[in-house]
Amino acid sequence: MTSNTSFSTLNRQQTIKQMEQENFDLIVIGGGITGSGIALDAITRGLKVALVERHDFASGTSSRSGKLIHGGLKYLQNFDFPVVKETGSEREIVYNNALHLVYPIKMNFPLIKKESYNLVTLKAGLTLYDRLAGVKKEERHTIYNKKRTLQNEPLFNEKTVKGSGEYVEYRTDDSRLTMEVAKTAAEKGAVVLNYAEMTEFLKDENNKVKGIVVKDHVKGNIFTAYAKHIINAAGPWVDVVRRKDRPVSGKYMILAKGIHIVFDHNSLPVKSSIYFQHKGRMIAVIPVGNRTYVGSTESRYYGDMDDIHVKLSEVHYLLGCLKDMFPSLDLSVDDVVSSWAGIRPLIGEDGNNPSELSRHDEIFESDSGLVTIAGGKLTGYRKMAERVLQYIEKKESRLIQPTKTDKIKLSGSQFNHAGEMNSYANRIHGYYQELDLTEEEVNNYVMRYGSNTGKVLQTIASYRPDMEKKQRNILGELKYTVEHEMVSTLSDFYDRRTSYLLFDLEKVKRTLDIVSSEASSLLNWNNVQKEEEKRKMHYLIKKALNFKSE
Structure with missing residues (x-):
């Protein structure tokens, strides 16, 4: 499967078909940094992997962090030395593998x-x-x-x-980091889908989980997917998923x-x-x-x-x-x-004092075989994935290939060092002179899309040359993210792919009409869908600026 089709919203039906037809080693529920990390680790070890996310990648906790890849300084106060050691070395790996997003x-x-x-x-x-x-x-x-x-x-x-x-x-862009991990997993062969909600578990005659029922929130269809192992990596929602298997007891969120x-x-x-x-x-x-x-x-x-x-x-x-x-x-x-x-x-x-809350990640398994991973931090996503795969190895009593994700550069980060990234920015700035972009504008694109910026600028260049520059730029960005980054809604674009909702609300307000028109043409929305998407964006703009009194 080529990277051009494996992470495009325009390719959803093919992805769903593949999910229905194949038998997987692993189905991951949850497209935050934890689930995406597990999918990438598993696919690069030779397992067949599917991932479903009920909203968008990073739409939960993974886009709402402090946007720092912490070295773990604050854990020193609790004398948590192993965590500081692991977090410090992980930070270096995340930096090397995502140079355009971590600095x-x-x-x-x-x-x-x-x-x-x-x-x-x-x-x-x-x-x-x-x-x-x-x-x-x-x-x-x-x-x-x-x-x-x-x-x-x-x-x-x-x-x-x-x-x-x-x-x-x-510092990092947490939602783009998550999306690039999911996208890299897809480029390596994982079958990955957003707006696909796990609604119930399928079980065999021994009451063991063997698959899931999924609702496609884009078309409203229901389909099923089967796997040897099902991993619940739904972040704060893990108990919601666990309750679909059996009542939650023991550890809880x-x-x-x-x-x-x-x-x-x-x-x-x-x-x-x-x-x-x-x-x-x-x-x-x-x-x-x-x-x-x-x-x-x-x-x-x-x-x-x-x-x-x-x-x-x-x-x-x-x-x-x-x-x-x-x-x-x-x-x-x-x-x-x-x-x-x-x-x-x-x-x-159960039975523990609330002051004894664990901030570490933990893995637990229900009688039906559902494996849940909970807790953890953005920085440690790779290690969490590794621990899940080690757990699966023990379950199967067989060795899976060792992890390779410490050396895998994420989509968009095909650079060996920061100098290479800077020369790439200069090179494409010269190559796309007719777009009349400033050096700063090109650098901003590179800090967002990395080595995929050439494709972004190519998409921008496909719009009419007489179009107003700011309009042309944002429409090109939108089209690129629909075709290559699984954007299905306006909030996918404005919030998680570009962070304009968080850092440039004026741009969101200014471009909302033209972007919603272009999105409805790219995604075949009817007028009702288009107005509903605009309504949701107006709500998010209001929410970002208006604070609830108690």
Whole structure:
């Protein structure tokens, strides 16, 4: 199967047919980073793999994280050394395999009066972190005194900041990283489908799971798929899936909610990324382009898992943290230009105290043979996949080929180092001169689509040359993502493929009419479907800017 057809929305019917006709070794339920990672690991070990996702890839937790590939510094506080070691080495692998989506940023960690870190513990922590995480020599930490700290970041509160440490973190686009993992799995031969909801399990005469019934949410059809092993990797929804097998007992999910709010960089003009403690809680302030985002609060969540809102009280809490840290800024709710909220599953257990929640990933199996993986973090997705495959090996009492994903470059990341990526950007900028794109515009495309940017620009060039440039660019992007990135809805495009919903709401509002018209022509929507898609986008725009009072 060629990469041109294996990840196109225009190819759904062929994909469904393949899912119905083949017998798989593994069916994965869930197209977040965990499920996509499992599909990629399994297909590259020679297994036959299918993956179904009831909404879009990364539409749950995997597009609502803090967008950092953490080295695991915060685990040091709990003396969780193995996690720091694993996370540090994983971060390097994710960086090498997704150069266009993962990049190093300097993180400024201020020492603040009355918080838990002091100069000695920060120095010791960062030194240990550099060692455990295998940090490259040029990326090791630096400690600064108060004077130098305030020079580095003049906005800091000089009454409370006593000094700082600077270390390297890696920023990412979490939803694109997830989609590229799923796409790479498809390019390697996995049968992957979004908007395909597992509605019930099929069982054999011994009451063991042998397949699933799936509803195609695009056409409304029902179909079945069969496999030796079924893996439930539905993130916060794993218990919803487990209940379709049998009542949940033993381990269960407890949901934690995090929020992020976005400002124009001029409103919050920090010089670098900052990670600071406020009354014991960690707050991240991350500049990206002409925006700065801030998060996150973590609280127990009991509401609708499919429609998570940022509350006004949560925004006020973060504004209060920012006021204490940057007293010269006078930020208000009106300065927030977008926001997002997400949930992640922590693992509780019958009979255990809620304070004993596990933040680690765990695998458990029901009597019917359904294997569930829960918990975990974005950074560790590859290791989670490896552990699932090791579990399957034990179940089958046979050795499967060893994992290869540490060396597999993701779709769009066919570069050996950052220099290669920069020359690629210069080369295609010259090649597509007639598009009249600035260097910055081409670089932005490369940071999103990587080595697939040539195809994106080719698609843009296929539109009428007399078309207004901004319109032509966004229509070309839309068409590319429908044909090569399984975009089926406007929110797939505006939120998870481009992040315009999170970082450029004005562009969404400005282009919504022309994009919805083009999408209905590409995807054969009738007028009712088109209006419904527009309605959903208006709702998401409103949700990003309006906060729920309690």
